[in-house]
Amino acid sequence: MVLSCQNVNKAFHEKQVFRNCSFHIEDYEKAAVVGINGAGKTTLLRIIVGELEADSGQVVFGKDKSFGYLPQNAEVDSEHTIYDELLEVKRDVIALEERIRQCELEMKHVEGEALAALMEQYALYTHQFELADGYSYRSEIVGVLKGLGFTEEEFSKKACTLSGGQKTRVALGKLLLDKPDLIILDEPTNHLDMSSIAWLENYLLNYKGAVLIVSHDRYFLDKIATKIIELDGTEVSVFSGNYSDYAVKKEQVRAARWNAYMNQQQEIRHQEAVIEKLRSFNREKSIRRAESREKMLQKIEVLDKPVETRADMRMELHPRIMSGNDVLDVENLAKAFGPERLFEGLSFSIKRGEHVAVIGDNGTGKTTILKIINGLVEQDAGNIRLGTKVHIGYYDQEHHVLHPDKTLFEEISDEYPALTNTEIRNVLAAFLFTGDDVFKQIKMLSGGERGRVSLAKLMLSEANFLILDEPTNHLDIMSKEILEDAINSYSGTVLYVSHDRYFINRTASRILELCNGGFTGYLGNYDYYLEKKAENTVLSSGTGGAFPPAAGGIKSEASSAASSSLKQDWQSQKEAQAALRKKENALKRCEEQIERLETRSQEIDAEMLRPEVCTDVARLQALAREKEQVEEELLLKMEEWESLSD
Incomplete structure (x- = not known):
């Protein structure tokens, strides 16, 4: 056990945040805390790490267990370079390396017993150095920095000169390198682009310790979490599985609570009607029976009406008029800021009813494209044409369309x-x-x-072409789901920039990936995009060549084979993918069965060697028969595995 919270209570100014919060985290477990904004997620983390005191209850860490905490917008502000700042985490390893070098120097000048003692000390230091992964700590630092989106040119930048988001990434890198028994992260993906989030997912999945995360990134939680801790009202509930598992179970719990409430209300109404009818008989016996029923009714613990969280915020998007079929045409768009060229020769078009997501790493110019379309930034070259009767509604992630003093x-x-x-x-x-x-x-x-x-304001605009820049930023999960439903039922056209992969998966019909100054198009949602990227990687590696860099305009994907596959019928593609997954699952099951049979075969061998079994002829014969059956079944399974592998 790494962490245990037992009946933790917290209130601010008589407003109860949570009540009787209880859960535990085991070694290597990946847990996530979810809830709407204001539910108390950050408050819970601060109580766990000791920054806030609970009103009552206990927070207990396992014996000799360490933790590291990354709050929202944590910053590293020092005169060190980015690389040196992360190097500070490895100070003990560096000191050990220096002692090893010192021993090597001293060995040249001693002999006899002094040399033997020095050799023994040297062996101890070397062993400790190996246990601390001393031979790879510098490459580990480089890997973490690159994974978090820093280029090698940025390694020498001083931490104090970085932006707030970059400082947070440095702080995250230091925490990951420190490798505590429990990593506690509050919204770790806020300042990461999609490739960095994917890297962090893999890092945490393979992390040899426990993780506790607060996040609104549902795709991230689906990949990472094995347990969900939900703060809802003042109640704290624990669900096993990832976010999708939690969403299904939560809906089942909600439906069960609603059914229980409705059934109880129906029973109460029924009993009240019976009581009223008995009283209307106006007989001593019927009145006594009515009074008896009243007493029973008063003893019922009346259930509270379940709160419909998603019924609070209401959003409907309806265009006032329908646009023409051609909504937007962009030809040879180019933009640079000083010597830094973002893109050039960029061409694409959008038709009525499409939901198009623009993705790409931070700094590639995604938001700039939206601002150019809206006339907020001047392009260096290229033409932009809006179709007939197109009325734009713009959502700005920085909310510049709002007036701060109003x-x-x-x-x-x-x-x-x-x-x-x-x-x-x-x-x-x-x-x-x-x-x-x-x-x-x-x-x-x-x-x-x-x-x-x-x-x-977007809803009131009644626009038929929505241009959205990171619309899910700062929204809690419930609000994101409401926005998703509104967009999915919207009959107009949508172009948006987002790094929320779950949101993209639910709302996009086409994806444009901005990379190396150009667009690559994918006809599907985010899952389809990942599938095609994986196929393209296999195709490029199979031919011995690298994946071709994106140039201006929307290009075909990777090769002529990938381009032709885009023209295939969508349904046949999905069926082929389903068949492949079915085979992969069968192969996995077969491997598990083989492993089980091999384990049992080894157990039988070990049991037959035990002294008390060796003298028991009947037991030996039974084990021998079982061994023969296991070996026969193992042979069949291996043949099946071979067939499936082919």
Whole structure:
């Protein structure tokens, strides 16, 4: 056991955050804390690491267990370079290396017993150095830095000159290199691009320790988590499995609670009707029976009505008019900032009804493309043509479309003067702004609250072409799901930039990957994109060549074989993929059965050698027969494995 929380309670100013919070984390377990914004996820982590004191309850770490904590927006601010800052984590290993070098120097000048003692000390130091992975610590640092998105040219930058997001990545790198028994991360993916998130997933999956994560990245949680700790209201519940498993079980729990509540309400109404009927008989016996039923009814522990969390925020997207079939055409677009060229010769088109996601590493120019289309940034070259009757609705991740000094009410009323006061309040209430909240200034709102105001304006725009820049940033999981449902039911056209892979998977019909200054197109969602990338990697490695770099415009994928596969019928592709997965699963099961049979064969051999068995003829014969059966079955399974492998 690494960590145990037992009946932990916390309240702020009489507002209960959570009550009787209990869970434990075992060695090597990967657990995630989920809940809506304000549920107390960060508060729970701060109590665990000792930054906050619980009102009651216990937080207990296992004996000799260490932990490392990365809060949101953690920063490293020093005069060290990025590389040297991570090198500090390996200070003990470096000191050990220096002692080894010192021993090697001293060996040249001693002999006899002194040399023997020095050799013994040298052997001890060398062994400790090997256990600490001393021979690979520098390559490990380079691997972590590159995995977190730093280039070798950036290794020599001083930490104090970095942006806030880069400083957070340095802090994350130091924590990963420290390798505590329990890594505690609060929103670790906020400042990472998609390739860095994928690297972090693999790192944590293979991490030889336990992990506790707070994250709204559902794709990340699907890959990492083996346990979900949910904060809902003041209740804390624990679910085994990843996020998708949790979502299914949560819906089952919600349905069971709702059914129990409705059944109880129906039973109460039934009993009240019976009591009323018995009283209406106006007989002593019937009245006594009515009173008896009343007493039984009063003893019932009435269930609270389940709270429908997703019913709070309401969002519907409807275009006022339909656009033409050609929504957007971009030809030979180019943009550079000083000597840094982002892209050139970029060409693509979007048709009515498409939901197109733009993905790529940080700094490749994704947001710049959206700003150029919206006329907020001037392109260096190229043409942009909007189709007939196209009306754009723009969601800006930095919320520059909001006016910081205006109140929420003014922000809506100034933009849409035809709305009445009641209509404005109803719209804001749909996005969880009620009462005096509507008179708050925009600049006083949190990132998530500003996101909800921008979504409210987007809904009111009645646009038929939505351009969204990181629309899920600062939204909790429930709000993301509501936005996903709204986009999926939207009849207009959508172009968006996002690093939320779960969101892309649910809403995209086409993906444009921006890489090396050009687009590569994929006709499907994020899972399909990953499948095609994997196929392209196999194709390129099979021919001995590297995957061709992307040039200007939308290009075919990797090779003529990949291009022709895009033209195949979508259904036949999915059927072929399903058949392949079925074979892979059968192969995996066969391997597991072989391993089980081999283990049993070895157990029989060991048992037959035991002294008390050697003298028991009947037992020996039974074991020999079982051994023969196991070997026959093992032979069949191996033949099956061979067939499946082919």
